[in-house]
Every structure is written in structure tokens, then in C-alpha cells.
Amino acid sequence: MDNVRELALEQARLHxxxxxxxxxxxxxxxxxVEPEALRFAFEVVMAGSIAATAELHVQxxxxxxxxxxxxxxFAVESxxxxxxxxGAISRRLLRGRELELASLELV
Ligand SMILES: [Zn+2]
Numbered sequence: 718m719d720n721v722r723e724l725a726l727e728q729a730r731l732h733x734x735x736x737x738x739x740x741x742x743x744x745x746x747x748x749x750v751e752p753e754a755l756r757f758a759f760e761v762v763m764a765g766s767i768a769a770t771a772e773l774h775v776q777x778x779x780x781x782x783x784x785x786x787x788x789x790x791f792a793v794e795s796x797x798x799x800x801x802x803x804g805a806i807s808r809r810l811l812r813g814r815e816l817e818l819a820s821l822e823l824v
Contacts, residue, residue: 718758724818725768734823737768741820745813746780747796771822780813 721742729737740759744750752775759773780793784800784807791801798807 718755718762718816721816721818722762722766722768725821726766728818728821729767729823732823735767736824737766737771737821738824739772739774739822740768740818741774741776743776743778743815743817743819745778745815747793747810747813748816750816776819778812778815781811782807782813783809783811785809 721740725737725740728734740763742755744755755775756773763769763771780796781790782793782798782800783790784803784805786805787800787802789800789802790811793810793813798810799805800807
């Protein structure tokens, strides 16, 4: 969350914004982020900055893994990366662990 703050404030500075009105985060289904905890952390981290009153928006990213033998990418349900075709457990997660800045509303 600290690097999200750094990135957001840097973008605001580059664009000469005086305030950040909204911040959209992209969050993977397997990022291990609780929405409640996230909102709390967001408020704490942004307090005292030009993003203190920013609204937090969350863009959920579904988890997706890739099976090497099948060359198949598939949706991951409930954190289990099991290939629906061959049953192998995939170690390659394509998406689903991200916690990153998607967009900003600058004023
Ligand atoms: Zn497979």
C-alpha cells in the first residue's frame, strides 16, 4: 500500500494536480486482501496527503493459471490451481496476485 501511495502522489505531481479525488486499485482474487482491511489501510496511508479525501475503488481481477503440458490457461477457483483438463497442479499463476494502481482521478 505504501508503494501505491508513492505512485499515486508522484502521478499527481507530474500532472500538476492539487488533489486526488479517487484511486482505483486492481486487486487479484489471490492477493490475500480483505476489502475491510484494505479500506482501513488506505485511509491510514493516505491521511495527511493530497489523497486524504480520495475515494477508493476496487477492480477485482479473477485468478488465472497456466498448465504447461496442456498449454491451457484456466480460471482458478478457490485458490486451487488444478488444470481442468489433466488434473495437474499448475505452478504458473498468470493473474490473480496483483495489488496495483489502475487509475487516478486528479483535480
Ligand atoms: Zn493440464
